[in-house]
Structure formats: C-alpha cells, structure tokens
Amino acid sequence: VQLVESGGGLVQPGGSLRLSCSASGFTLSRYHMHWVRQAPGKGLEYVSGITSDELHKIYSDSVKGRFIISRDISKNTLDLQMGGLRIEDTAVYYCVKEEAGNWKPFENWGQGTLVTVSS
C-alpha cells in the first residue's frame, strides 16, 4: 500500500488549490478515505472523508463549504479541492486509508503535501 500526495504549494488568501492522492497496492474505491492536516508545530486535525460507496462525504466545521472531497476511480486517486483558502489552512495535508470495514482505524498514511497560504 502506498499513498502519494501532490498539489501542495504557495497560494494567496482567497485562492484555490487541488490536492491529489495517488493510491497504489489497493483499490481505493473499496475503502473509506480521509484527509488529515497538521499545521506547522501543531497537532493532527481531521479535515474530510469519503465512504467507499461515495454516499457520504464528511467535512470538519473549519472547511465545510470551502473544500470538496472526491475520487477518480479510473486513476485510483483521492482529491481535495480547496477554495476560499485562509492563512489558517496552512498545513501539511495527509491522505489516509481507513482499515477495511466501518469505523476502523487509520491504517495507512501518505507522507503529506505542504499547503502554504500567504500573501
């Protein structure tokens, strides 16, 4: 299992960015997937998740209405479209695979991609 995030970078406040997570070694559509972020020097913060059947998409209150989680089955990738970016969105964003089933631990993590929101 490997998760590789991409798409991070420097963006101005109010701007947009699209993160992508390329999954290998498993079929992404069979698992619940998540994004977790970590601001510099801070702890882990849950951002968003999508169920394996795509019927449920979850967002933290801090990103609701600004971020959209999605999947591309043909590419086996997980995406996070981020809009209305704020300085407090600056963080390393991790792509996370949940263990098979429902309400399971986060068993695989990518290495993360850094998003910096600054003018």
Add this chain to the structure above:
Amino acid sequence: ETVLTQSPGTLSLSPGERATLSCRASQSVSSGNFAWYQQRRGQAPRLLIYGTSNRATGIPDRFSGSGSGTDFTLTISRLEPEDFAVYYCQYYGSSPQTFGQGTKVEIK
C-alpha cells in the same frame, strides 16, 4: 463531537524508563473504536494501537494500551531511542474522527 484531552503535554524520560500517557474523552466512548498513533519528527503518523489494546502490525510488545469509558492509557514499558516522538489518541467511532492534541515524549 467527542473532544479528546491528552496529558501530560510533554513527558521527559530517559531510555529504559516506563512511559504512561493518558487520554480523556469528553463523553463515554466505545473502547472498540479507540486508537493511538506515533509521529516521529519529520514523518507521517503511524498506527500503534487500535481497539484500545490491540497492537498494529509490526508494533513491538513494549507498547500496550488500556482503558474504557472516558479514560484511556498508552504505556511504553521500556523506552527505546526510537520511541521519543509525539503520540496522539483518536476516537474513530463517530464523525469526525477526532484526535487528541498530542503528548510529546522527549529525552530527559
């Protein structure tokens, strides 16, 4: 949303010593949905313990977890140099799957 509070914020210990980390939930939670993660400097987090007391694949037996209701504990029986890291608890039985703020285990 269940809020998780970890203590202490920092634990200063020597290699070979025992480490005891605590996590308290704001309401009673299912012990079947409680986990601990380790994050070494510059690395992504990795799963240590799930279901309160089950070690993840490849985790040495010096790591153990216990607890129920609102109080959970991670114990490292004898600290090895690679164990000095930050540890996070997580409740994954409801959305969002929240994390505690972390406990840093540092070398004394």
